[in-house]
Each structure stands twice: as structure tokens, then as C-alpha cells.
Amino acid sequence: MTNLKAAATGFAATLAMTVGLAVVPHAALADKVTITDIAGRTVEVEKNPEKVVLGEGRMIYSIAVLDRENPFKRVVGWKDDLINYDPDAYQKYKARFPEVEKIENLGSPYAAEYSLETVISLDTDVVFLNLGNLLKAQESGILDKLDKAGIPVVFLDFRQRPTQHTVPSLQILGRIFDERDNADEFVDYYLKNMMTVFSRVEAIKDEDKPVVFIENAAGYNPDKCCSTYGSANLGRLVDLAGGLNWGTKKFPGLRGKVNPEVIFTDDPDVILGTGANWSKAQPGTMAVLFGYEADKDAVNQRLVALAGRKGWSELKAVKSGRFHSIYHQFYNSPYHFVALQTFAKWFYPEKFADLDPEATFVELHDKFLPIDYSGVFWGSLPATQ
Numbered sequence: 109m110t111n112l113k114a115a116a117t118g119f120a121a122t123l124a125m126t127v128g129l130a131v132v133p134h135a136a137l138a139d140k141v142t143i144t145d146i147a148g149r150t151v152e153v154e155k156n157p158e159k160v161v162l163g164e165g166r167m168i169y170s171i172a173v174l175d176r177e178n179p180f181k182r183v184v185g186w187k188d189d190l191i192n193y194d195p196d197a198y199q200k201y202k203a204r205f206p207e208v209e210k211i212e213n214l215g216s217p218y219a220a221e222y223s224l225e226t227v228i229s230l231d232t233d234v235v236f237l238n239l240g241n242l243l244k245a246q247e248s249g250i251l252d253k254l255d256k257a258g259i260p261v262v263f264l265d266f267r268q269r270p271t272q273h274t275v276p277s278l279q280i281l282g283r284i285f286d287e288r289d290n291a292d293e294f295v296d297y298y299l300k301n302m303m304t305v306f307s308r309v310e311a312i313k314d315e316d317k318p319v320v321f322i323e324n325a326a327g328y329n330p331d332k333c334c335s336t337y338g339s340a341n342l343g344r345l346v347d348l349a350g351g352l353n354w355g356t357k358k359f360p361g362l363r364g365k366v367n368p369e370v371i372f373t374d375d376p377d378v379i380l381g382t383g384a385n386w387s388k389a390q391p392g393t394m395a396v397l398f399g400y401e402a403d404k405d406a407v408n409q410r411l412v413a414l415a416g417r418k419g420w421s422e423l424k425a426v427k428s429g430r431f432h433s434i435y436h437q438f439y440n441s442p443y444h445f446v447a448l449q450t451f452a453k454w455f456y457p458e459k460f461a462d463l464d465p466e467a468t469f470v471e472l473h474d475k476f477l478p479i480d481y482s483g484v485f486w487g488s489l490p491a492t493q
Contacts, residue, residue, distance in 0.1 A: 301468060330392065
């Protein structure tokens with residue numbers, strides 16, 4: 109594909125020489141930073157770029173802790189997943205930053221209809237993609253196309269291996285955005301909050317740990333069940349919180365599908381579901397609609413409905429009140445230490461009696477985010493069940 113940015117620069121230079129002017133391309137004037145991204149690729153990127161494209165809109169969760177005054181100031185294009193799958197967060201940010209509506213919706217970078225021409229026309233300095241979509245990026249050809257267009261691509265990861273890749277991903281963003289101090293400050297906060305759990309559970313023997321089943325997007329489609337996590341993502345957080353993740357023993361990788369009859373047979377000690385406000389993306393969903401606009405009564409009603417599905421009410425986790433649900437978007441953000449603390453408190457209420465995950469989440473908003481805390485982000489089956 110023709111390098112349109114290079115062609116435009118060349119035309120401008122030729123025109124300038126014709127009229128006796130000297131033109132230095134913007135890219136030549138900009139400082140560069142060379143990083144190794146989470147895919148292990150060496151990439152040269154403009155330092156402190158003015159225009160970035162996000163392969164997934166929910167990357168804003170991470171950018172917000174760096175560009176704290178306005179996380180959207182650099183974002184010129186993205187995918188509309190934040191709008192569709194976390195509308196509470198989108199509306200919260202839009203109320204604070206109305207200009208978010210002007211961001212170009214580019215769709216999936218791996219789809220045939222993805223407009224490379226639009227990315228180029230936006231004068232994009234760098235594109236950020238998720239590590240989990242590395243294979244898709246290679247197979248779709250988008251990496252080669254962006255390379256030929258002179259637009260660098262950087263892979264980050266807050267989903268596949270969050271406990272391994274969150275810190276380096278934030279450090280990469282900090283270096284590129286020239287926000288290293290903000291990145292370091294948040295990383296310190298992140299590590300401190302992760303260690304409040306690690307330091308207490310490391311001595312617990314496996315035979316004393318509860319077996320935990322996670323239902324990914326519980327009730328999203330009322331007619332389908334069940335997807336769960338392996339040793340990655342939330343499954344890894346369960347293990348680190350002192351549980352034995354059911355899926356870790358069953359299959360490798362991020363997640364997999366399982367027949368609910370297997371769950372009923374194994375009868376795990378604790379059951380966790382994930383939920384978010386998917387009422388527009390999936391009308392008729394039974395999911396718990398967690399988010400900034402959620403309320404406790406509605407959360408409880410949804411939890412009761414999920415626990416009342418055929419076969420579930422007989423499980424010991426339901427009968428003992430160890431049936432919980434949590435904000436799905438923790439699975440793809442650097443805020444997952446809040447989920448880790450919540451899991452630990454659910455698994456070992458006495459050992460973590462002094463831990464207050466909600467206070468941690470409120471503090472995170474107060475210290476690092478341009479929006480305030482509101483809503484409900486996790487819950488447990490009401491005691492009356």
C-alpha cells in the first residue's frame with residue numbers, strides 16, 4: 109500500500125522548495141522513544157504523541173491513570189466497546205468530557221471493513237492493540253498495512269496475563285506519553301494493594317483453600333451457560349487470592365466452555381459470576397448490571413435470579429451464601445487489584461476482616477481518576493436466599 113503519510117510529506121517538501129521555503133516534517137522534529145512492547149516487538153514511537161488510536165475503547169481505563177486531567181486528549185479513534193459494553197463508564201466520562209463524542213469509531217482493527225485510510229487521515233502517531241489479538245492482527249494484515257503507512261503499533265496487555273503484564277504495560281504507556289512519574293506513582297499503588305493479599309495467603313495450604321468456579325459473563329445470554337477462566341485473567345486472580353480456580357485444573361489458556369452438569373457434579377465451594385451493564389448490548393440479559401449507575405436492590409434481584417436457575421439452587425455455594433458476582437470490566441483494567449481484594453475477603457472473611465475493597469476503589473478514584481466513584485461493582489447473594 110502506498111505510504112500516504114510519506115507521500116504527503118514529500119509533496120509538501122517539493123512545494124516548499126519550489127517557493128523557496130524549508131520544511132521539516134513533523135515526525136523529524138519530534139522526539140522518539142524506543143520500547144519493547146508486550147508482544148516482544150521493538151518499536152520506535154513518537155514521544156508524547158498528540159494523536160493515538162485505541163484498538164479497544166476500554167484501554168481508556170489505563171490511560172486515565174496517566175493522563176489524569178483529560179484521558180481523551182490524545183485519542184482520535186477507537187473501537188466502540190466502551191460505549192456498548194460499559195455504558196455507565198462511558199456516560200460518566202462523557203458528562204465530564206463531552207468531546208468524547210467526537211472520537212472516530214473505527215470498529216475492530218481486525219475486520220475487513222476497518223478503514224486504514226481513516227486512521228491515516230487522522231494523522232495518527234501510534235496505534236495501541238491488545239496482546240490477546242496478536243494473532244488476529246498478524247492474520248488480518250493490519251500490522252503490515254500500518255507499518256507500510258508509517259504508523260507504529262504497540263501491544264499492551266491488561267487481560268491475558270494481568271499480574272505479569274500490567275506493570276510493564278503501564279510503564280510503556282508512561283514512557284510514550286511522557287508521564288513516567290504518573291505511571292510510577294500508580295504502579296507503586298498497584299503493587300501495594302496487590303501485596304495486601306499476597307502477604308496473607310502465601311502460607312495457606314492447598315487442602316485448606318476453597319474450590320472456586322467463575323462464570324464469565326453470567327447470564328449475559330440467558331439461554332447459554334457456561335464460559336469460565338483457566339489459569340489466566342480472573343482465574344489467576346482467584347488462585348492468587350487464596351482460592352483453587354476450578355478452570356485452572358480443567359484446561360489451559362484464558363477461558364473455555366463447560367457443560368453446567370459438570371459444575372453441578374463437582375459442586376464447588378464458591379461460585380463467582382461477572383456482570384456489567386449489558387442491557388443495551390444484549391436486551392433481555394439476566395446479567396448483574398454492575399457499574400457507575402447500578403444500585404444495590406437491582407444487584408440483589410439479579411443475583412437471586414442467577415442463583416435460581418435450574419440446578420443452581422442445589423449447589424452448596426448457593427446454600428451457604430458463597431455465591432457472588434463482580435464487575436466484569438475488572439478483567440481488562442489495571443484496577444484488578446480491587447477484584448483481588450474482594451475475592452480474598454469472600455474466601456477468607458475473618459483473615460481479611462480489616463480489608464475494605466470498596467474504600468480502596470474509592471481511594472483509587474480520588475487519587476488517580478478524573479471521575480468520582482458511584483454505583484455498585486460487586487455483590488453477594490442476599491442472606492434471605
